[in-house]
Amino acid sequence: MLDIRWIRDNPEAFDKAMVQRSNETRSDALIALDEERRSHVQRMQEMQARRNSASKEIGAAMGRKETDLAEKLKAEVAKLKGDLQQAEDEVRELDARMEESLLSVPNIPLEGVPVGADESANIEARTVGRKPGWNHPAKEHFEIGEALGQMDFETAARIAGSRFTIVSSQLARLERALGQFMLDLHTGEHGYTEVHAPLLVRSAALVGTGQLPKFAEDLFRTTDDRWMIPTAEVSLTNLVREQILEHEQLPLRYTALTPCFRSEAGSAGRDTRGMLRQHQFYKVELVSVTDEDNSVDELERMTSCAEEVLKRLDLHYKVMVLSTGDMGFGARKTYDLEVWLPGQDTYREISSCSVCGDFQARRMHARYRKSGEKGASFVHTLNGSGVAVGRALIAVMENYLNEDGSITVPSALLPYTGGMTRVERN
Structure with missing residues (x-):
């Protein structure tokens, strides 16, 4: 299996190798899928960070006896918990799609290997x-x-x-x-x-x-x-x-x-x-x-x-x-x-x-x-x-x-x- 990071950094070399191996070029599709996954991961991390900070704010609000604010923060944390579960499921699905895609990609030939269809x-x-x-x-x-x-x-x-x-x-x-x-x-x-x-x-x-x-x-x-x-x-x-x-x-x-x-x-x-x-x-x-x-x-x-x-x-x-x-x-x-x-x-x-x-x-x-x-x-x-x-x-x-x-x-x-x-x- 190839490294998606290498494909991101070398899309032209990757597509050239695929053509040499009589395969379709697919760097655009793989990079797009990786971008989608990265976006979901970033969103998930932002939600995790907000959940953690909101949880700390609940304790501070309770200490100041700001009950309404504490309840509002608790509702936000509960919603974030559900959103995070959905986000984690989406990332897992994208991980599986990426792995499935990469598993179908042939290896990259070494320099000097004769180029030909058969x-x-x-x-x-x-x-x-x-x-x-x-x-x-x-x-x-x-x-x-x-x-x-x-x-x-x-x-x-x-x-x-x-x-x-x-x-x-x-x-x-x-x-x-x-x-x-x-x-x-x-x-x-x-x-x-x-x-x-x-x-x-x-x-x-x-x-x-x-x-x-x-x-x-x-x-x-x-x-x-x-x-x-x-x-x-x-x-x-x-x-x-x-x-x-x-x-x-x-x-x-x-x-x-x-x-x-x-x-x-x-x-x-x-x-x-x-x-x-x-x-x-x-x-x-x-x-x-x-x-x-x-x-x-x-x-x-x-x-x-x-x-x-x-x-x-x-x-x-x-x-x-x-x-x-x-x-x-x-x-x-x-x-x-x-x-x-x-x-x-x-x-x-x-x-x-x-x-x-x-x-x-x-x-x-x-x-x-x-x-x-x-x-x-x-x-x-x-x-x-x-x-x-x-x-x-x-x-x-x-x-x-x-x-x-x-x-x-x-x-x-x-x-x-x-x-x-x-x-x-x-």
């Missing part, structure tokens, strides 16, 4: 590795998995409907190995703390990270007013909600391997075959909580941690800087890692790393205090995929496919597969 304006930062050099025909992951007898979409559809997959046997072992490998890498070498956090959260947690109220249709909701997490970013980032941290505690770095649940609203007809776009999938999440001076550097660090997963798996990928129109709602700058999939003959996103500044912290009321200072500042938060496990499985299947239809296990995963070096038909 992914066509994204910029390639670098390309890493090489495409596989084998000569046999490439295949898509669902062709490979079904030929191995270890990927079943029909049974999954009978159980749960479309956009679910059953992975079994050696392929399931390979997927589990990928998740364990990523967690060990991030905790053992990159300094992240592993966390097992709730998969069901309250609305306030999703408001804190920016999924609510704007993106409710993308989520699954339970009958007791909880929500299934679309990403562990929600649980991990909210670990610091409503807290004041000491500066010496920062940065905090968390990681988790969890299932994620998304309704995929608006994706009808996209990636309907296979397991690229699922209602349920596994992902290793990275979250950092830091101060304002180090958050941009932390984005570079986090992105390099996600890249290291792909490097260890010897997968070819490229790093893209997302444009203002393609970034997520809460991001100020985002790097996407796009892995090469031979079966599709294209690159597909496998990780997205973003710095959010204090955008989420304001929504969560998460702050930090520097030693010796009385005031507290909002923390800066970052999140990234380190990486999507299901998409990593797809990438390994398509890039390590052998001519006979088997899959060679990447050397980085061998400590996790119990001696299995190839995935072969049952």
